[in-house]
Every structure is written in C-alpha cells, then in structure tokens.
Amino acid sequence: MPIRRRIYINKKTWKEISRWLPKAGLFAALAAVLAVVLLWLSVRLGLFGEIPSVNELNAIQNHNSSEVYSSDGVLLGKYYFLDRTSILLDDIPHHTIDALIATEDIRFFRHRGTDYRSLGRVLVKNLLMGQRSAGGGSTITRQLAKNLYPRLGKGMAGLAAEKIREGVIARRLEKAYNKEEILALYLNTVHFGENVFGISAAAQRFFNKPAHALQPEEGAVLIGMLKAGTTYNPRLFPERSLIRRNTVIGQLEKYDFIPAEMADSLRSLPLHFDYTPLTHADGPAPYFRERLRLELMRWLEEYNETHGTTYNLYTDGLRIHTTIDAALQALAEESFQNHLLTLQTRTDQHYRLATPERVSALLDQLGSKPGSDRDSIFQAQMQVHGALVSIEPGTGYVRAWIGGKDIRRFQFDNVVSRRQAGSAFKPFIYAAALEAGANPCEFITNAPLVLEEYGHWSPRNVDGNYEGYYSMAGAMARSVNTISVRYLLQAGFTPAISLAERAGMQGPFPRVPSLALGTTEVSLLELTAAYSIFPGAGIPVSPRWLLRIEDAEGNLLFTAPGPSPLPACLTQDNARVMNAILQGVTHYGTAAQVGGRLGARMDASGKTGTTQHNIDSWFIGYTPGLITGVWTGVENPAFARTYPLPFGSAASAVPIWTSFMEKSNLLPATRHYASGRFDPLPEHLAALLDCPHYLEEIQRESLLDRIFRREPDRQGLEREDSLAPRRRSLIRRIIEELF
Numbered sequence: 156m157p158i159r160r161r162i163y164i165n166k167k168t169w170k171e172i173s174r175w176l177p178k179a180g181l182f183a184a185l186a187a188v189l190a191v192v193l194l195w196l197s198v199r200l201g202l203f204g205e206i207p208s209v210n211e212l213n214a215i216q217n218h219n220s221s222e223v224y225s226s227d228g229v230l231l232g233k234y235y236f237l238d239r240t241s242i243l244l245d246d247i248p249h250h251t252i253d254a255l256i257a258t259e260d261i262r263f264f265r266h267r268g269t270d271y272r273s274l275g276r277v278l279v280k281n282l283l284m285g286q287r288s289a290g291g292g293s294t295i296t297r298q299l300a301k302n303l304y305p306r307l308g309k310g311m312a313g314l315a316a317e318k319i320r321e322g323v324i325a326r327r328l329e330k331a332y333n334k335e336e337i338l339a340l341y342l343n344t345v346h347f348g349e350n351v352f353g354i355s356a357a358a359q360r361f362f363n364k365p366a367h368a369l370q371p372e373e374g375a376v377l378i379g380m381l382k383a384g385t386t387y388n389p390r391l392f393p394e395r396s397l398i399r400r401n402t403v404i405g406q407l408e409k410y411d412f413i414p415a416e417m418a419d420s421l422r423s424l425p426l427h428f429d430y431t432p433l434t435h436a437d438g439p440a441p442y443f444r445e446r447l448r449l450e451l452m453r454w455l456e457e458y459n460e461t462h463g464t465t466y467n468l469y470t471d472g473l474r475i476h477t478t479i480d481a482a483l484q485a486l487a488e489e490s491f492q493n494h495l496l497t498l499q500t501r502t503d504q505h506y507r508l509a510t511p512e513r514v515s516a517l518l519d520q521l522g523s524k525p526g527s528d529r530d531s532i533f534q535a536q537m538q539v540h541g542a543l544v545s546i547e548p549g550t551g552y553v554r555a556w557i558g559g560k561d562i563r564r565f566q567f568d569n570v571v572s573r574r575q576a577g578s579a580f581k582p583f584i585y586a587a588a589l590e591a592g593a594n595p596c597e598f599i600t601n602a603p604l605v606l607e608e609y610g611h612w613s614p615r616n617v618d619g620n621y622e623g624y625y626s627m628a629g630a631m632a633r634s635v636n637t638i639s640v641r642y643l644l645q646a647g648f649t650p651a652i653s654l655a656e657r658a659g660m661q662g663p664f665p666r667v668p669s670l671a672l673g674t675t676e677v678s679l680l681e682l683t684a685a686y687s688i689f690p691g692a693g694i695p696v697s698p699r700w701l702l703r704i705e706d707a708e709g710n711l712l713f714t715a716p717g718p719s720p721l722p723a724c725l726t727q728d729n730a731r732v733m734n735a736i737l738q739g740v741t742h743y744g745t746a747a748q749v750g751g752r753l754g755a756r757m758d759a760s761g762k763t764g765t766t767q768h769n770i771d772s773w774f775i776g777y778t779p780g781l782i783t784g785v786w787t788g789v790e791n792p793a794f795a796r797t798y799p800l801p802f803g804s805a806a807s808a809v810p811i812w813t814s815f816m817e818k819s820n821l822l823p824a825t826r827h828y829a830s831g832r833f834d835p836l837p838e839h840l841a842a843l844l845d846c847p848h849y850l851e852e853i854q855r856e857s858l859l860d861r862i863f864r865r866e867p868d869r870q871g872l873e874r875e876d877s878l879a880p881r882r883r884s885l886i887r888r889i890i891e892e893l894f
Contacts, residue, residue: 206323207304212331215303217241217344219472219707220356223444226552226702227824229481230359232438234448236469238360239352241707244339246367247354250413251374252338257406258378260295264334268296268325299341300324347377348384349432361389363431371413372421375403376428389428397426439484442558442568443477447700451475454704458712472707478552478700482824483545487555487783490814491543495560498539498787498807505801506537539800541787542569542679543811544698545828548687548782550718551696554828555783569786573676577804578634578745579764579773580655580673580682582689582737585631585639587646587654589729595736596846598624599638606640606668614640614672617765622851628736629848632744634763636672643671657724658685658695673764679773683784686775689734689760690782690833693725728840734760735836735844743848746774746809753813756820758833763809768792768799774808778816779831785811 220235233240244252256263262270273294293301300321328337347357357377358366369377379399380387389396401422408418432438435445448468455466466473545555558568589595603621605613614636621637630638643651652664660681664670677685680698687696696718704713725733737760741749745763753759761776771788785808789800800807819829836844 206320207327209327209331212324212327215340217353218470221468221471221473221475223447223475223477225439225477225479225481225484226554227481229439230433231440231477231479231481231484232433232435232444234435234444234451234468237352238350238356238434239343240355240359241343241353241472242339242355242366244335244342246365247339247342248367248369248371248374250371250407251354251366251369251378252342253412254371254375254378254403254407255295255338255342255381257410257412258403259298259381260293261410263295263338266294266296268294268329269322270294294325295341296325296328296337297321299337299344300328302341302344302346345381346384347380348388351384360432361428361430363429372400372404372424373427375400375407375421376426379403389426390430393426400426436563439481439488440479440556441562442570443479443553443556443700445562445566446556446558446568446571447475447477450701451704454713466706466712473712474705474707474709476702476704478547478550478554478702479556480554480825480828482822483819483828484555486818486822486825487543487545487557487815490811490818491541491557491785492560494807494811494814495539495541495787498541498802501801502537502539536789536791538565538790539787540565540569540790541785541807541811542572543783543785543815544570544680544683545781545783546683546687546696546698547780547828548690548696548777551684551687551699553698553700554781556700570680571678573678574771574786574788575766576673576675576677576682577764577766577771577773578636578639578673579762579775580675580677581631581634581639581671581764582733582762583655583658583685584643584646584651584671585627585736586688586725586729586733587651588627588642589732590654590725591646591650593627593642593645595627595732595843598626598846598850599630599641600624601635601637604637604640609668612668614668624850624852626844626846626848628739628844631736631762632739632742632848634745639671640668643668654724655685657722658688659697660685673766679784679786682773683775683782686761686777686782686784688724689730689737690777690779691730692727693723693730695721695724697721731834731836732840732843734833735840737762738833739848741776745805746776748805748809749776749813749816753816753820757816757830759816760833761812763804765803769803770800772800772802772804772807774804774812776809776812776816778829779833781819781828783812783815785809787811 217239218235218237219239219241220233220237222233222240223231225231260270262273304320304324332340342354344352345354346352347360349360351357351360354377355366357380358364358369358373361377362369362373376387376389376396376399379396379402382399386392387396387399404413404418404421407413408415413421435441438444451468451473455468458464459466540559541557542559543555543557544553546553556570558570559565585593601616601621601623603613605611616636617634625633625635625638627642629635630642648666648670651670652662652666655664655675656662660675660677662675664675667674684696684698688694699715699718701713702715703711705711738758740746740762741759742754743750746761749759749761757778759776759778761774764773764775765771769788770792771786773784773786775782775784777783787804787807816829819825835841
C-alpha cells in the first residue's frame with residue numbers, strides 16, 4: 156500500500172495566501188484583458204491576415220470559371236483554377252435559400268454579422284456544460300468572411316485571433332451589402348468539395364442542371380454538404396448524404412418553412428443525383444476544348460495588348476460560344492467509344508498469339524529495358540487509337556470533335572496529327588484527272604505497271620489481281636492502285652498537287668507516283684474539310700469552331716465573321732460527277748455496308764483508306780448535311796509492321812461512321828445532318844457514267860467507242876453526239892446483251 160502524506164499549512168501561511176489571492180486574481184484578470192486587447196490590436200494591425208475596408212469589400216470580384224458552350228446552348232466545359240460560376244440570387248430557388256437559413260443561421264435577418272445570442276449559447280453549453288451537440292455560433296456572414304479571407308493562424312492564440320478577425324470582417328460586410336446581397340455572395344463562394352465553389356457549379360456537378368432548376372430535395376443535398384463537402388458527398392458517401400439531406404429537411408420543418416406533410420414526402424424520396432463533372436478532362440469534347448484553350452490563350456494575349464485589358468481565361472468568367480453541336484457530339488462519342496472497345500478486344504486477342512521470340516525482337520528494336528518495363532511497353536503498343544471530326548458543308552462549322560479515347564492517358568489529339576492518308580486521298584487524283592479531260596467511261600487496264608524512271612517502282616493491288624479493265628467509278632469503288640497511278644500520270648503531278656492544296660491540305664506532297672496511293676501525310680481535320688469540294692460544287696470550306704466570346708456581363712469581345720467563299724477547286728459538273736462516283740463506294744465498293752444499312756434513309760458518299768500493315772484506317776464519308784472523317788490506328792507504325800492489326804478500314808473506321816450516322820438519323824435534333832438526298836445528276840452528266848464498272852476484255856467496249864465516238868473538251872466534259880442520252884444508253888445496253 157502506498158504511503159499517503161498529508162501536507163499541513165499553518166495559519167500564518169494560509170493568512171499570507173489569503174491576503175495575496177485577490178491581488179493575484181486581479182492581476183490575472185488584468186493580464187487576460189491586456190492579452191485580449193493586444194490580440195485585438197494585433198488583428199486590427201493585420202498581423203493575423205488582411206482586414207479589408209468597407210470600400211474594398213464593395214469591390215469584391217470572385218474568380219469565375221470561363222464557360223464553353225455548344226451552338227445549341229449546352230455547357231461543354233470550363234476553364235478555371237477554382238470551379239465557380241457567379242449567379243444572381245433570383246436564379247437560386249427559394250427553397251434552397253430557406254434550407255440554408257434554417258440549417259446554418261436561423262437568425263440571419265436579425266443580427267449584424269455576429270449572433271451574440273447564439274455565441275453565448277455555444278459558450279455556455281459547449282464549453283461549460285460539455286454539450287458538443289449544441290451547435291456552433293458562426294453565422295452566414297462570418298462564414299462568408301472566412302471563405303473570402305481564409306484563416307492563417309495556428310494554435311489557440313491564432314484561432315482566437317481569427318475569430319476576432321472574422322467578426323470584424325463580418326461587421327464590415329454587413330455595412331457593405333444588404334442581406335440579400337450577402338446571401339448571393341455566400342452562395343457564389345461557398346465550397347462544396349472537389350474544387351467546386353458556388354451553388355451554380357455544384358448544381359451542375361452533382362445534378363447536371365442549372366441552379367434555378369434544383370428541386371427541394373436536391374437543394375437540401377447541396378445545403379447539407381456545407382457542413383463537410385467530402386463527408387456528405389452523394390457520389391462518395393450516398394448513405395451519409397441521404398441522412399444529412401433529411402436533417403436539412405427536418406430543419407425546414409422545424410422552423411415552419413415547409414409543412415410536416417411535405418417534409419415527410421421529401422424525406423421518403425430516394426437519394427438521386429446525376430454526377431456530371433466538367434473538368435479539363437471530363438465532359439463532352441475534351442480534346443476540342445483543349446485545342447480551343449490554346450487558341451483562346453493566344454487570342455487573349457493579343458486582345459489584352461491591343462485594348463489595354465487584363466482578361467484572364469481562368470478567373471474572369473468569359474463565355475465562349477462554339478459551333479459544336481452537343482447532341483451530335485454525344486452520339487459521336489457513343490459510337491466511337493463503343494466500337495473502339497470492340498477493336499481493342501480484337502487486338503488484344505490477336506496479340507496474345509504473338510510468340511515470345513517475336514515480342515522480344517520487337518522490344519529490342521524499340522529500345523526497351525529488361526524486366527517489367529518491356530511488358531508495359533508491349534501493352535502500350537497494343538493500344539488502338541482513333542479520332543473523329545464532323546464538318547458542315549457550306550459553312551465549315553465543326554459540329555463534332557473526338558481527338559482520342561482518353562485525354563487523361565493519351566493527350567495527343569489525333570484530329571490534328573498527321574498520318575499517311577492511304578486510299579482516302581485517291582478522290583483528289585481522280586478529280587484532277589477529270590479536270591485534265593479524263594473520260595469516266597474510258598476503260599483503263601489493270602495490268603501491272605512498272606515505272607523505270609522511278610527505280611522500277613510498281614504499284615501493288617491489295618487483292619493481287621491485275622486483270623481486266625475498269626471505268627473510273629469501278630476503279631474508285633474497288634480502290635484499284637494500278638489505275639489510280641495511271642490517273643495521276645494522266646493528270647500530272649502539278650495539277651493533282653495544286654488541287655489538293657486548294658482544297659485545304661498542307662502537304663508536303665511528294666512528286667512521285669506513290670502519291671496516288673496516299674503516301675502524303677495529312678491530318679484528319681484537313682482531309683475531312685478537303686472533301687467539302689465534292690458535295691459543295693467544287694468549292695472548299697475552311698474548318699471553323701469559334702463563334703463569339705463574351706465577358707462575364709455579356710459584353711461582346713469577339714464575333715467571328717461569316718463564312719467567306721473560297722475559290723473553286725473543281726468545275727461544278729466535275730464535282731457532281733465525283734460525288735456520284737464516291738456514292739458508288741458506299742453502294743457496291745469498299746464501304747458497301749454503309750449503303751446496306753443506311754441507303755433507304757439517306758444518300759451517302761465517301762472513300763475508305765488503309766495504309767500498309769493496317770497501320771492507319773480511314774473513312775471520310777458525307778451526307779448532304781455533314782462530312783465526317785474517322786481514323787483508327789496504332790501509335791507506333793514500327794509495331795504494326797511487325798504485328799499488323801487484324802482489321803482494315805472496312806472493319807474499323809467504316810462501322811464507327813455508320814453507327815454515328817444511324818444514331819443521328821434517329822434523333823430529331825440531329826436528323827437534318829444524317830438525312831436527305833443529293834440532287835440527281837442531269838442527263839448529260841448521268842450519261843458520262845452510264846457504263847459498266849469492269850470488263851474482262853476490252854473488245855466490246857472498243858466497238859461501242861467506234862459506234863459512239865466521244866471526245867473530251869478542255870473541261871473534261873464530253874461533247875454530245877447526235878443521239879439523245881437516253882436513246883444512246885438504250886442502244887448501249889442492246890449491244891452489250893448481244894455480246
């Protein structure tokens with residue numbers, strides 16, 4: 156047992172203590188008062204952070220996100236440091252404001268910044284009686300002060316100083332603004348977690364709607380998050396969020412903002428949210444928004460320098476309006492992602508068959524290191540990439556833009572990357588031949604071609620067939636390489652290259668026969684825009700995607716000029732002939748699945764393209780209302796040369812395009828892009844194409860040529876002979892039957 160010792164104080168000692176005790180208490184009280192005064196002076200002198208004046212508070216301007224809108228008014232994304240969009244109090248539903256007051260500050264309209272009654276209650280119950288559930292003494296105005304001027308101090312003294320500082324700022328806020336303005340300022344600055352600030356950004360993020368459209372139960376979810384944005388996040392912790400939502404509804408009932416029946420009804424609703432992040436990497440068209448961001452940064456630098464302004468893309472709440480069609484973009488992304496997933500699955504299965512020896516040899520060629528690094532490199536090379544862009548003929552407006560499958564993992568935008576075009580370039584060779592006077596119904600031999608002046612180079616046909624004779628439409632539909640080279644030689648390098656450049660492609664274009672096979676490198680954006688000459692009567696368009704820029708108050712800073720016509724690349728008649736020839740590709744050629752699935756609902760023309768080893772697969776297709784280019788391929792051509800992809804454009808690019816157009820045709824908002832018919836060819840142009848696509852022998856066509864002699868004029872059009880086109884066509888068919 157421990158020995159207990161008693162300490163005895165004699166009467167004399169106790170008398171001395173009693174005499175000094177009041178003095179010590181007085182000194183302690185004076186010291187406490189002095190400490191408070193010194194703390195208060197330190198706060199007022201700004202030692203614990205800035206204390207703005209009333210005038211400075213009047214001039215508060217929150218950093219606001221700049222917003223990117225589609226042509227149909229849909230918010231596509233934002234540029235920001237802090238995700239915040241300021242709105243007026245009138246744009247916030249009354250039930251959400253009531254929920255805020257009932258939950259955070261029921262005496263808001265009866266105090267001047269600090270609610271001393273609530274503060275006294277907190278001191279008595281929390282500190283003296285130990286009731287942690289008694290609540291806090293903060294007010295909406297004091298919370299606003301803390302949001303605008305965050306705490307800096309640490310420790311007990313720092314915390315006390317911050318409380319004094321917030322009280323001073325809150326009092327000045329009440330002088331600078333009326334109660335409604337304080338509510339608006341608070342709801343525009345309060346933090347909801349996830350770098351989201353303000354009720355507008357929170358409504359968009361968690362419910363995919365503007366703040367004014369919030370329902371009472373949705374507003375209660377957001378107000379409930381003010382206590383702890385992460386803890387009550389409906390995406391992360393739905394059960395906690397539901398409990399907190401119902402607590403807020405209970406506060407509304409407690410303070411008679413809503414009747415008990417309505418409160419019971421709201422509490423019985425399941426938790427619902429529509430999480431839609433519009434970060435730099437999330438949301439529609441992220442690759443497009445990144446491309447736009449770089450252009451906006453350059454434009455703002457020039458604009459500020461010219462006008463003496465200081466606009467900032469990330470803080471000044473600019474409103475950027477683009478040509479993107481949000482509904483069309485959504486359909487494009489759905490078709491693109493779905494089929495790319497299918498292609499990736501097929502690719503993974505294909506590469507599982509690769510022998511270890513060949514894999515090792517390839518990785519050695521790529522310069523990889525030993526160990527697991529080699530495995531990761533091999534996995535990276537197996538990735539199938541893709542891109543899609545849609546351009547409106549006539550205006551050049553870009554309506555959809557997909558630069559890749561995941562901007563977080565693959566930042567490079569394949570819409571603007573340069574790749575060999577393959578056979579997708581051939582229509583420009585054929586068009587140049589028409590301009591040079593080629594007869595579309597002249598049958599061209601498919602025999603092997605050896606060009607000695609180019610190192611005995613010889614074009615190879617994919618199917619290994621070099622027999623027979625093709626008309627222009629037949630050769631285009633079957634994408635015959637030997638005949639494409641012959642058309643290039645007939646047209647000449649200079650006219651063919653000039654046509655491609657005037658259509659909008661930048662080159663450089665090699666002056667070699669393989670140019671006819673698409674060995675030049677182009678971007679998907681260039682090539683897709685260049686196809687506009689075929690449905691556009693020979694007139695090209697320049698891609699455009701920015702319509703106007705406004706500041707946060709709606710003042711116009713920039714408006715794009717209207718489309719200006721460019722010089723024609725083709726005669727109108729030759730453009731229409733080419734359009735009909737390309738329509739044949741989708742009916743009976745390399746993209747016949749397009750006509751098979753969509754032919755009853757729309758006219759479609761286009762051309763496939765596949766480079767060696769299936770490194771690149773293209774399809775540039777168009778309807779009367781929209782030109783859409785699709786590309787798929789691998790990032791490293793060296794990898795595909797060793798392990799060619801198991802599919803070409805017919806299995807990769809064409810299905811994406813077809814699915815996209817099929818979905819667009821079903822949706823009323825986008826049907827005008829994917830419907831309609833091309834104008835029928837007039838008789839004199841239809842007669843130019845009125846011939847078989849393929850002949851095994853040339854003799855019978857020679858007889859026809861002798862009977863119906865045709866001579867091209869300088870525009871590549873055929874002079875009419877004495878027979879009417881319909882009669883001549885009938886006689887042709889009779890002769891063919893006889894033979």
